[in-house]
Amino acid sequence: MTSTDTAASAAPLTVEQLRRRGWRGRLAVLGPAFVAAVAYVDPGNFATNFSAGAGYGYLLVWVIVVANLMAMLIQSLSAKLGLATGKNLPELCREHLTPWRNRFMWAQAELVAIATDLAEVIGGAVALHLLFGIPLFTGGVITGVIAFVLLGLQSRGHRPFERAIVFLLAIILVGLVSTLLRTDVDGPALAAGLVPGFDGVGSLVLATGILGATVMPHVIYLHSALTQGRLVARGPEDTRFLLRVGRTDIALGMGVAGLVNLSMLVVAAALFAGTDVPGTDTLEGIFAGLGTELDAVAAYGFAIALLASGFASSGVGTYAGQVIMAGFLRRRIPLLLRRLLTLAPALLVLGIGIDPTQALVLSQVVLSFGIPFALVPLVWLTARREVMGDLVNHRVTTTAAVVVAAVVVGLNAFLIWEAFVA
Structure with a gap:
């Protein structure tokens, strides 16, 4: 069953009926952005944000704020693309790109999916080790199985899957914001961190990792699939309603993600920066440091x-991998096989003993390099009236999206120059 079929079978009410139900109708449409938001608070964010706060204090607060604003713009374009065309970004790339470009796009997107799964499985494995002492390799297997079970909820429609994801997102929010509220934050230093700046190549690497962990390439592909065919607009009023609710969905979902990311960096800056607490560049060290500096x-x-x-x-992430392969290649493989293919590199890393936190940070840098390949086609397609119809981007929107793409590409180019040439 395709994502479009699932969404259609789970949404018997028309858009007009939902409009007449007021706030209850709006609640029934919310959801895709919260699924996307989970990708913006994955374990890679834990590694990069806590490392940035512990190593550089409040210096990179501005990176999180800017990245979150970028995420809102990018996800709104992706959601609108699915709504306007009834197709997702990989499908449209296959239609509008030459065959060799399409194959290249698929290959790099699959590498992005592997890097994504690397971060997520390692994060789950480390958490299980911290909580229950489970070996990392076994924890990675457990994380992969749980992800497979979550995806199984899709067979019942989009709502059960979305509710499970929102529940887990709420746990993340409570777990981190509750700590932030109990931390003595330096207000002036936090405000100073809103001013853009770096402190050497190390801070630039972490900034690129934060960007890669916040503006996630795979979820740019996914969000267009989450909105395609979900509800069919049968007139201008329906379209305007879906656009308004979509913007609300994105503001809420990305707002939660931004608050979580900011909480990580600020807590690390307040508790660890400039101290002699050991190991705060690792997830295990952060766990121990929180217990020492605050409490259990x-x-x-x-x-x-x-x-x-x-x-x-x-x-x-596995859901996004399905969308990527089906869209670019018009092929599907069994869900279990896809789960195993993307899980294998993470289990290899855990099995040979590579430092989990370092692997997480490097995976986020890889993701950052994958952003332009998802972002540039998104901007190009949403700016074309023959693709979008009346929902084509306003010129100001396109200009802002081009600036975002240029910033991402420029930051990555500067990172390469500083790290390998300068």
């Missing part, structure tokens, strides 16, 4: 949030 409640809140993140984001 903060430490276990962190671990539970990390576990919820690993479970939820791994399910969403």
